[in-house]
Amino acid sequence: MKRTPSLVTLTILLTFLLTPILSIKAMAEDAQSATSTKSESENLYEQLKIFGGVLEKVQREYVDEPENRELIEAAMIGMLQSLDPHSAYMPPKNFEDMKVQTKGEFGGLGIEVTMERGLVKVVAPIADTPAERAGILTNDLIARLDGEDVLGLTLSEAVDIMRGKIGTKITLTVLREGEEDPLEIDIIRDIIEIKAVRYRAEGPDGQIAYIRLTTFNENTTKNLRKAMSELSASAGNGKFAGYILDLRNNPGGLLGEAVKVSDSFLSQGEIVSTRARKAEDNIRFNARRGDMSKGAPVLVLINGGSASASEIVAGALQDHHRALVVGTQSFGKGSVQTVIPLPNDGALRLTTARYFTPSGRSIQALGVTPDVIIDQELPEDMKARPRRSEATLRGHLSSSPGNDKENPETKTDNA
Structure with a gap:
């Protein structure tokens, strides 16, 4: 009587037969990957040789003797400008100015x-x-x-x-x-x-706290919380009506400050996430327990000059239904720049991630859409000017990684 091979036996036999084939395939893929890596390295080496040759020609044959430092700086500036409008080389003076702005004092x-x-x-x-x-x-x-x-x-x-x-x-x-x-x-x-926070009491009884943030530097959250405490206390128990947070024409600043400002009005949940090229570099920022505003109503004002950190705050409070966002479409700068100091006391400002609101919205080249749209009245000479936003800048990143290569003009120049 003929015996039928068991499923286990067939599986073992099939595995035994396929293992060499799979191993050969894996080895081929590894070899192909190594060849590709080697080819890329060789290509980079060739490009650097060309660059070195151009530099040498300019040094030896340009009509006036050039400064080597200026030539190298110009090459770095051009390289970073070709990436997107916010990546840049900062000479020592510019880097020092940037530190003054972010520190908030001088x-x-x-x-x-x-x-x-x-x-x-x-x-x-x-x-x-x-x-x-x-x-x-x-x-x-x-x-x-x-x-x-x-x-x-x-x-x-x-x-x-x-x-x-x-x-x-x-x-x-x-x-x-x-x-x-x-x-x-x-x-x-x-x-x-540098005054990042200006505030005053509004309303017939001073029961509304109007707080304007002009930038997000190292002192912003500290001064915001001071303003919140003073204004809510001055209104008296049972009379305080809520906050107006004015982010109009606020160009942004430090990501960490945007997170802490948002956290002042939230008690839980995600505030913002940043997504980099590698998944292991992605970061989520969450609110901590305790809402300093104690659940009081919040109205956020934005316009086309509200960018970056301002959009993080507006987007987070909007997604959590914690605030009513009023005004016009924001600028749409939804990318994160990392500042990397260089040995010459200058720095590299490099775009390293996009940020997303708690609901997963990308702000990059899109902006925050207000819940209630109210256009500001503009002077006659400004009405004819086109609206300037991230999407109008040449070389801007798209809202998601896969779309960057779709527009051949996005890498041509820096506006």
């Missing part, structure tokens, strides 16, 4: 300034700063800084001179209306904090 005088007829004009002295204490007034014209003429300097150059080490003195030569002779005013530099 050694200086405490005046908001602009340029007028080649002189520095005081827009306003900041309250409780060395400039105010020294008697600097709105509309003063600064003609000299430590005896050096301002005429011929850019605003940025003049500001750099006025900023400096805390405790050091600077002499301002000031032209003031009503004064026949220039005034010589000595000012000692001190710590000046």
